[in-house]
Amino acid sequence: MIGVDLGGTKILAGLVDREGNxxxxxxxxxxxxxxxxxxxxxxxxxxxxxxxxxxxxxxxVPSTVDQRDGSAVASVNIPLADVSLRxxxxxxxxxxxxxxxxxxxxxxxxxxxxxxxxxxxxxxLTLGTGIGGGLILDGRLYRGAVGxxxxxxxxxxxxxxxxxxxxxxxxxxxxxxxSGTAADAAATxxxxxxxxxxxxxxxxxxxxxxxxxxxxxxxxxxxxxxASFVNIFNPEIVVLGGGFASVGELLFAPAREVxxxxxxxxxxxxxxxxxxxxxxxxxxxxxxxxxFEALDAA
Amino acid sequence: MIGVDLGGTKILAGLVDREGNxxxxxxxxxxxxxxxxxxxxxxxxxxxxxxxxxxxxxxxVPSTVDQRDGSAVASVNIPLADVSLRxxxxxxxxxxxxxxxxxxxxxxxxxxxxxxxxxxxxxxLTLGTGIGGGLILDGRLYRGAVGxxxxxxxxxxxxxxxxxxxxxxxxxxxxxxxSGTAADAAATxxxxxxxxxxxxxxxxxxxxxxxxxxxxxxxxxxxxxxASFVNIFNPEIVVLGGGFASVGELLFAPAREVxxxxxxxxxxxxxxxxxxxxxxxxxxxxxxxxxFEALDAA
Numbered sequence: 001m002i003g004v005d006l007g008g009t010k011i012l013a014g015l016v017d018r019e020g021n022x023x024x025x026x027x028x029x030x031x032x033x034x035x036x037x038x039x040x041x042x043x044x045x046x047x048x049x050x051x052x053x054x055x056x057x058x059x060x061v062p063s064t065v066d067q068r069d070g071s072a073v074a075s076v077n078i079p080l081a082d083v084s085l086r087x088x089x090x091x092x093x094x095x096x097x098x099x100x101x102x103x104x105x106x107x108x109x110x111x112x113x114x115x116x117x118x119x120x121x122x123x124x125l126t127l128g129t130g131i132g133g134g135l136i137l138d139g140r141l142y143r144g145a146v147g148x149x150x151x152x153x154x155x156x157x158x159x160x161x162x163x164x165x166x167x168x169x170x171x172x173x174x175x176x177x178x179s180g181t182a183a184d185a186a187a188t189x190x191x192x193x194x195x196x197x198x199x200x201x202x203x204x205x206x207x208x209x210x211x212x213x214x215x216x217x218x219x220x221x222x223x224x225x226x227a228s229f230v231n232i233f234n235p236e237i238v239v240l241g242g243g244f245a246s247v248g249e250l251l252f253a254p255a256r257e258v259x260x261x262x263x264x265x266x267x268x269x270x271x272x273x274x275x276x277x278x279x280x281x282x283x284x285x286x287x288x289x290x291x292f293e294a295l296d297a298a
Numbered sequence: 299m300i301g302v303d304l305g306g307t308k309i310l311a312g313l314v315d316r317e318g319n320x321x322x323x324x325x326x327x328x329x330x331x332x333x334x335x336x337x338x339x340x341x342x343x344x345x346x347x348x349x350x351x352x353x354x355x356x357x358x359v360p361s362t363v364d365q366r367d368g369s370a371v372a373s374v375n376i377p378l379a380d381v382s383l384r385x386x387x388x389x390x391x392x393x394x395x396x397x398x399x400x401x402x403x404x405x406x407x408x409x410x411x412x413x414x415x416x417x418x419x420x421x422x423l424t425l426g427t428g429i430g431g432g433l434i435l436d437g438r439l440y441r442g443a444v445g446x447x448x449x450x451x452x453x454x455x456x457x458x459x460x461x462x463x464x465x466x467x468x469x470x471x472x473x474x475x476x477s478g479t480a481a482d483a484a485a486t487x488x489x490x491x492x493x494x495x496x497x498x499x500x501x502x503x504x505x506x507x508x509x510x511x512x513x514x515x516x517x518x519x520x521x522x523x524x525a526s527f528v529n530i531f532n533p534e535i536v537v538l539g540g541g542f543a544s545v546g547e548l549l550f551a552p553a554r555e556v557x558x559x560x561x562x563x564x565x566x567x568x569x570x571x572x573x574x575x576x577x578x579x580x581x582x583x584x585x586x587x588x589x590f591e592a593l594d595a596a
Contacts, residue, residue: 066564073563121443133530137435144532145419148565155526156560157457159475159519170525170560177457221457227468228453232431232530234442262454262468265371266364267446 001295002049003288004042004059005102006030008077013045014281015054016288020113022281024049035079043092056096056298058291059085060105060283062132067147070099098287098294102126104150105286106276107134108141110239112289114277119236123229124276125152126242127222127251130165131175137233153179157224178222180244186214201247215247216254223258226273230259234267241276248275299593300347301586302340302357303400304328306375311343312579313352314586318411320579322347333377341390354394354596356589357383358403358581360430365445368397396585396592400424402448403584404574405432406439408537410587412575417534421527422574423450424540425520425549428463429473435531451477455522476520478542484512499545513545514552521556528561528569539574546573 005012007030014025026048031037046057063072063080070086072078090097100108107116107124116122120139126132133152135142143149153175154168161172165181176182180197187195190210203211226238245251256273263271276282303310305328312323324346329335344355361370361378368384370376388395398406405414405422414420418437424430431450433440441447451473452466459470463479474480478495485493488508501509524536543549554571561569574580 064562064564135530137440138438140436142435144565145534146532146564146568148562149530149532151529151532151562151565154529154560154562155453156522157454159455159522168562170562172522173560224454224457224470228526231449231452232433232447233440234444234447234449236443262452262471264362264446264449264452264466264468266362266444267442267449270444 001288001291002046002051002054002057003284003286003291004045004057005105005283005287006042006059006061006078008062011041011045012284013049014284014288015049016285018292020109020285022284025284030078032078035081035083038079039083039088043089046093051093051095054095056098056291056295057089057093058098058100058105058287058289058294059089060100060102060287060290061085062102064151065099065101065147067143072099073148096291096294096298098290100287100290101132101134101150102283103132104134104141104143105290106132106241106282107136107239107286108289109278109282109286110241110276111136113285114282115239115274116237121233121235122237122239123152123233123235124239124241125226127179127240127244128242129179129181131179132242135233152225152229155225155228157221157228174221174225178218178225182218183215183244186218190214197244201250204250212250215250219251219254220258222251223255224262226255227259227262227268230263230267230271235271238271238273239276240273241282245275299586299589300344300349300352300355301582301584301589302343302355303403303581303585304340304357304359304376306360309339309343310582311347312582312586313347314583316590318407318583320582323582328376330376333379333381336377337381337386341387344391349391349393352393354396354589354593355387355391356396356398356403356585356587356592357387358398358400358585358588359383360400362449363397363399363445365441370397371446394589394592394596396588398585398588399430399432399448400581401430402432402439402441403588404430404539404580405434405537405584406587407576407580407584408539408574409434411583412580413537413572414535419531419533420535420537421450421531421533422537422539423524425477425538425542426540427477427479429477430540433531450523450527453523453526455519455526472519472523476516476523480516481513481542484516488512495542499548502548510548513548517549517552518556520549521553522560524553524571525557525560525566528557528565532565533569536569536571537574538571539580543573
């Protein structure tokens, strides 16, 4: 299979076998000038990996997906508004094509090959500039009525809170209060316009009180969100992935404290909160799993 | 089947057929002095309905349920802490017995015979002194890893909020901010110690500005919670039941406004938010459906 992970800055494509091994990979920048260029870039990445050798293609996109027509909805920085990606690529490649939200794809990969293997009920959060989510419920990827489920960054944790980011019209969402972007905002407040989340984390690791407090506040908000998911899903495991999750215990420890307070028995006592295992290949491998699914459905 | 709906003040038991018709019913006060008396009361209610005519019994309880041993967890006003209800009644009645959280049971009933019939993805909230929840996902009641899922009143909508109620150690949960108890609290604030939610609703219906504002604030917090569920589940339908839902449009209209702002496309545009249809027999009928399930599993 070929899996493609479309990101805001780069396209990562790979040849993946049934065991999740990435046999070959190709990377190129994401063309964002127009939809036509973006579609060319995606097709070019698939060709570069070797389209003629595979039976199906899966594409993970950083957007909500409407599975009714296989389109990307509410893309912010990526010009994908008005096209059915699934039919476009299916006819272009003459292969079965699956489209999936990138965090859903990553969840599928972590569940099949990574931190969640062997479980039947898993919640995954991908922490980056936004917060993505994926759900494995009763042993299957949960997609909801039209494929738009698991927008886990867009739960309200502060009902009178600040506006969410991007195209989101909501307020006080987890994404705006506990993502890498929230860490950037905290860093700007502490260190001026050039402050970054990396700097905040570095200073917190060095023990700077204000940095520890700012990161701890963010982590506790993350914990409120995780606790809500624990009470909603009674999952066996919550997997935290994405670049910002690499902050590690500075983030995890305060989050776990809040979960212990907020989560109900027996869910709170039985859940494990763990880091993802597949790193930044999760999206690619997950997209390939979506390709396997498209093949089985074809 | 016999379905039993165990409430904090009364036990409602009924003989129910496969079409959800309640053929006979029996009601008695809930004995809360001791666990032994409560178990006697439940057994007495089943006998009164006619235990010898049925093939299985289902019991809905106002507690989180641990399906590993069929016990009720975290009961507040009901002495059920240390007993496997399922094995107790299965051996006492010599019949298959199913135990389920009462809101899960109500959701099963509304999905099978009420407001949610024909859907595959349904979120139900029961609004009363607390907020219960039930989930139908991919055409099945979702229970989570050990049966404790769908504690939908215990999501955090205000991460620095007021303490939750009962035995819950959390803060800013939907239940404490948008239930009938929250309405009672608002009424007490407006009208003094004797103020009640009924009075608040009555005054709001009569157009009293302060009452409309207080109820509207509560409804908007409810809307934040509903919107979170819409973004999480991409459900076809959200069903609002329980006594406090009878407030109707004074509650629904502001909640829908907030959902329109908070919910992401396409989930927000495709979901319907509707009142429950089965009234206070939902729990009873749902418990009977759980009995059918216990029979099928036996």
